[in-house]
Amino acid sequence: MRWSNLLILALIVVGLVFTVRAFVENTSPYVKVRDLESHPRNVHVALTPIKESIRFDIKTMTLTFEGKDETGVLRVVYPKGKPNNFEAATQVVVIGDYKNGVFEAREMLVKCPSKYQGEQRSARR
Amino acid sequence: MLTGYMVVWLGALFAFAATVLYAISVRRGGGSLRWARWAFGFAFVFILATEAVLQYALITGRYDLQYVFNFSERSLPLWYKIAGAWAGQEGSFLLWAIWTGLYGLLLMRTAGGYERRVMTVYSALVLCLMGILAYQSPFAPLPPPPEDAPFLRANFPPRDGIGLNASLENIWMTIHPPIIFAGFAALAVPFAYALSALWRNEYEEWAIRVRPWAIYAATILGFGLALGGYWAYETLGWGGFWAWDPVENTSYFPWLFMAAAVHGLMLQINRGRMVRWNPLLCAIPFLLFVYGTFLTRSGVLAEVSVHSFDALAKSALSILIVMLGGGLLLTLGLWGWRYRQMPAPPSAVKVRGFSREAAVRWGITLLILSALISLVGTSYPLIARLFRGEPVSLKPGFYNQMHAPWVVLAAIVLAAAPMLRWSGMSLDDILQRLTRSWLLAVATGFGLYFLGFREPLTLFIVVLLSFAFYSNLGAIWRRVRASRVTVGGFLTHAGLAIGVIGLILSNAYEGKQQVVIMQGQDMLAFGYRWRYLGMTGDSERFGDPRFDKFNRVRVEVARHGEKFIAEPRFYLDRRRAENNSVVWPWIRRWWDHDLYVSFFAPPQVDASPLIARLHEGERIQVGDYTLRFVDLRADGAAMGQEGFRAIAQLQVQKRGWKQPVQVEPFRLIAQGGVVPIPATLPDGAIVVIGEMDVNQRLVEFRLLMVPGRPETVPRWVIPLEVYYKPFTILVWLGPPLALVGGLLAAVRRARDAKFALARLYAQPLPMVQPCRWRPRRRLWRWLRPTAPTVSEPASKARGA
Numbered sequence: 001m002r003w004s005n006l007l008i009l010a011l012i013v014v015g016l017v018f019t020v021r022a023f024v025e026n027t028s029p030y031v032k033v034r035d036l037e038s039h040p041r042n043v044h045v046a047l048t049p050i051k052e053s054i055r056f057d058i059k060t061m062t063l064t065f066e067g068k069d070e071t072g073v074l075r076v077v078y079p080k081g082k083p084n085n086f087e088a089a090t091q092v093v094v095i096g097d098y099k100n101g102v103f104e105a106r107e108m109l110v111k112c113p114s115k116y117q118g119e120q121r122s123a124r125r
Numbered sequence: 126m127l128t129g130y131m132v133v134w135l136g137a138l139f140a141f142a143a144t145v146l147y148a149i150s151v152r153r154g155g156g157s158l159r160w161a162r163w164a165f166g167f168a169f170v171f172i173l174a175t176e177a178v179l180q181y182a183l184i185t186g187r188y189d190l191q192y193v194f195n196f197s198e199r200s201l202p203l204w205y206k207i208a209g210a211w212a213g214q215e216g217s218f219l220l221w222a223i224w225t226g227l228y229g230l231l232l233m234r235t236a237g238g239y240e241r242r243v244m245t246v247y248s249a250l251v252l253c254l255m256g257i258l259a260y261q262s263p264f265a266p267l268p269p270p271p272e273d274a275p276f277l278r279a280n281f282p283p284r285d286g287i288g289l290n291a292s293l294e295n296i297w298m299t300i301h302p303p304i305i306f307a308g309f310a311a312l313a314v315p316f317a318y319a320l321s322a323l324w325r326n327e328y329e330e331w332a333i334r335v336r337p338w339a340i341y342a343a344t345i346l347g348f349g350l351a352l353g354g355y356w357a358y359e360t361l362g363w364g365g366f367w368a369w370d371p372v373e374n375t376s377y378f379p380w381l382f383m384a385a386a387v388h389g390l391m392l393q394i395n396r397g398r399m400v401r402w403n404p405l406l407c408a409i410p411f412l413l414f415v416y417g418t419f420l421t422r423s424g425v426l427a428e429v430s431v432h433s434f435d436a437l438a439k440s441a442l443s444i445l446i447v448m449l450g451g452g453l454l455l456t457l458g459l460w461g462w463r464y465r466q467m468p469a470p471p472s473a474v475k476v477r478g479f480s481r482e483a484a485v486r487w488g489i490t491l492l493i494l495s496a497l498i499s500l501v502g503t504s505y506p507l508i509a510r511l512f513r514g515e516p517v518s519l520k521p522g523f524y525n526q527m528h529a530p531w532v533v534l535a536a537i538v539l540a541a542a543p544m545l546r547w548s549g550m551s552l553d554d555i556l557q558r559l560t561r562s563w564l565l566a567v568a569t570g571f572g573l574y575f576l577g578f579r580e581p582l583t584l585f586i587v588v589l590l591s592f593a594f595y596s597n598l599g600a601i602w603r604r605v606r607a608s609r610v611t612v613g614g615f616l617t618h619a620g621l622a623i624g625v626i627g628l629i630l631s632n633a634y635e636g637k638q639q640v641v642i643m644q645g646q647d648m649l650a651f652g653y654r655w656r657y658l659g660m661t662g663d664s665e666r667f668g669d670p671r672f673d674k675f676n677r678v679r680v681e682v683a684r685h686g687e688k689f690i691a692e693p694r695f696y697l698d699r700r701r702a703e704n705n706s707v708v709w710p711w712i713r714r715w716w717d718h719d720l721y722v723s724f725f726a727p728p729q730v731d732a733s734p735l736i737a738r739l740h741e742g743e744r745i746q747v748g749d750y751t752l753r754f755v756d757l758r759a760d761g762a763a764m765g766q767e768g769f770r771a772i773a774q775l776q777v778q779k780r781g782w783k784q785p786v787q788v789e790p791f792r793l794i795a796q797g798g799v800v801p802i803p804a805t806l807p808d809g810a811i812v813v814i815g816e817m818d819v820n821q822r823l824v825e826f827r828l829l830m831v832p833g834r835p836e837t838v839p840r841w842v843i844p845l846e847v848y849y850k851p852f853t854i855l856v857w858l859g860p861p862l863a864l865v866g867g868l869l870a871a872v873r874r875a876r877d878a879k880f881a882l883a884r885l886y887a888q889p890l891p892m893v894q895p896c897r898w899r900p901r902r903r904l905w906r907w908l909r910p911t912a913p914t915v916s917e918p919a920s921k922a923r924g925a
Binding site for chain 1: 505520521523526527530639641643726727731842
């Protein structure tokens with residue numbers, strides 16, 4: 001009886017450890033540019049793109065740009081084409097990893113001024 | 126629209142009357158019961174009338190109503206106009222109400238001694254739904270446009286709507302919501318029964334009565350989930366069926382709890398176990414669904430989900446919160462209060478070795494565990510928001526990682542259950558019974574290994590799942606000759622196993638590649654040669670083929686001896702606030718795999734035009750051309766409105782021409798976007814307006830198709846994302862099997878209920894009624910439950 005109890009306890013502990021690990025691996029917190037050195041992997045960064053720095057290589061569909069927040073400037077590489085409202089974007093959120101001074105974005109959310117208008121409209125209703 | 130408001134309020138009124146009258150009839154009975162039934166009937170009539178009025182508004186095009194304006198347009202085919210009735214959130218609440226009302230009528234007729242209590246609770250739920258519809262009305266008028274938009278004000282009320290969201294214009298959109306809401310609505314019946322049982326303090330009859338409903342709810346909700354997956358696969362273009370999106374999860378965890386409740390009821394009716402837990406298990410799915418509705422409709426998750434719903438109106442949201450909070454308090458309170466009065470479980474009968482009871486217990490535990498995982502995961506943005514202020518969602522990896530060990534256990538339980546006896550058996554006996562299925566599963570594993578599916582963990586899981594599949598198939602095989610009606614549960618399990626195998630194989634072994642095709646250049650990928658042929662969009666009418674809703678991108682795909690044309694659809698939807706890329710993937714199916722062609726970015730034009738930036742009146746030399754920007758003028762509609770044109774007059778002279786030519790490229794505002802309309806020069810080159818600054822009278826002209834300069838010829842670049850997905854056919858096979866199995870089980874238990882109730886109250890067993898209509902009799906014979914043992918010990922029976 002004592003052995004089976006011990007076994008159940010061990011299983012619960014293993015399960016908890018497993019859960020916590022899955023949690024940590026799959027959340028990606030918002031991080032400021034300054035803190036990227038200490039949190040390089042799997043993060044959200046909210047940036048304002050710098051217009052002059054935007055380069056797009058159409059042959060490989062790779063978008064590179066620099067974006068800034070209050071704490072610094074970050075160079076971003078995004079290999080999935082240029083979202084069609086990117087030029088008008090006031091803020092983008094990039095999700096990915098920071099490697100060798102460059103942020104490799106897996107996903108990018110683009111926030112446009114028009115979207116906020118849309119939100120205001122629905123809020124008014 | 127007054128009629129609409131009126132029918133909703135009348136429906137709410139009658140639902141209120143039904144609630145009150147049924148509540149009175151619990152004490153008094155008789156007259157008030159008859160009135161209550163009439164009231165509920167009328168409530169249902171008015172729910173139907175609400176739908177009829179909404180359909181009328183959609184079909185006749187009442188674009189002065191906000192709902193119709195947002196989700197319909199004139200050019201829509203009739204079928205999609207009808208489907209518009211559940212495209213928005215008001216409409217989907219209405220759909221929920223319709224199914225709830227329909228089940229209510231059936232419940233009223235079948236609940237027997239439970240009718241008064243069950244229908245009291247149930248009518249209250251209908252009242253809540255009608256209340257939500259009254260405050261979040263689909264008949265609300267479109268608010269007039271603001272003062273600073275004179276063009277919109279002049280055309281108010283509009284004569285056409287914005288139209289259905291393009292990704293919803295799809296055959297699945299017409300099927301999936303009605304089915305899944307049939308499932309959601311069915312969750313209310315077990316909830317009502319559970320509360321009534323606690324209220325009445327009776328724990329045997331209710332289980333028999335609620336069982337077919339519980340099975341039905343779980344079945345239809347599960348099938349609705351599968352249909353949602355098909356819809357995602359066929360239209361969303363990310364190459365999968367299931368993404369653990371919050372809206373998907375909100376229908377997933379109620380489903381799991383409902384399935385747990387089904388098994389709990391089975392243990393109670395067969396073994397007298399779980400008596401105290403079943404009321405809770407039956408009530409939870411509905412509460413969870415209301416919680417999920419709150420999560421997805423309140424705007425809390427708006428930023429992390431692909432299913433976008435605006436926030437509900439305040440009063441409607443507060444009704445939802447009352448429904449959730451009230452339901453939860455009532456359930457937990459009643460249950461806690463009654464807990465000690467419930468019959469204690471029979472003292473454990475010693476079973477030897479392993480029993481089916483133990484397997485079912487494990488099954489219930491696993492179902493609840495999975496539900497909790499997805500419940501916590503879905504609520505995480507809410508929790509994170511409370512503590513950190515930033516809504517961050519969990520990635521799908523979380524759920525996948527958590528379910529990897531889960532599915533191993535689930536497969537083993539699923540494989541063992543059909544071979545186990547209630548009375549228990551020794552390990553040797555089970556192993557002997559399972560040998561054949563296990564051998565088949567191992568053979569399948571080897572087969573897959575030789576076909577190239579070699580990742581060990583995935584292969585292991587798939588072998589276990591196919592073990593479960595064969596084992597259930599064996600159970601079906603053994604029973605089908607004795608009594609076909611008893612195979613329902615095994616059929617469901619087999620269907621689930623095979624569907625999950627399909628999901629795992631098609632996901633874990635998918636091949637995925639980005640194929641960027643340049644116009645005029647061939648690409649090689651997946652052993653095929655890819656060549657861009659053209660787009661079918663009407664560029665004359667829209668200025669750009671991508672703005673045509675029916676635009677298909679034609680790509681020739683060839684390999685020796687095989688050639689076909691892939692036609693994924695791409696459309697830039699500009700009817701709403703921002704340019705929205707809409708993708709319909711193109712899928713070619715073989716028996717063993719799919720080739721799935723989608724886009725990872727919008728098709729774009731690549732060109733290096735000659736560029737000239739000119740102020741009004743200036744002159745400049747570009748290449749062989751001399752350009753003079755004569756003037757800039759406005760035409761058409763008012764500034765910035767639909768139909769507005771900004772026309773630049775340009776004088777062009779080229780070396781060798783006798784005299785300069787005048788051309789007028791312009792920019793047109795059409796369908797909410799700016800379309801540059803080019804002008805053609807005599808030598809074939811075209812002039813397009815790039816950027817412009819109206820205040821400084823500064824315009825950037827771009828010269829394209831310039832003879833002798835190939836880099837100025839625009840070429841399309843098509844960024845395709847191509848998936849190779851093996852064994853998706855299994856995903857299509859599993860859910861229909863599970864549906865048939867579940868419905869079979871529901872019908873069987875509904876038939877059984879009659880006998881079980883008679884046995885419970887020691888009445889003479891009902892006779893099998895002679896039927897006049899032959900086909901029905903045949904069906905009845907086919908479905909006839911195994912003859913009940915009349916010699917059941919009378920000690921179990923209670924006084925009638």
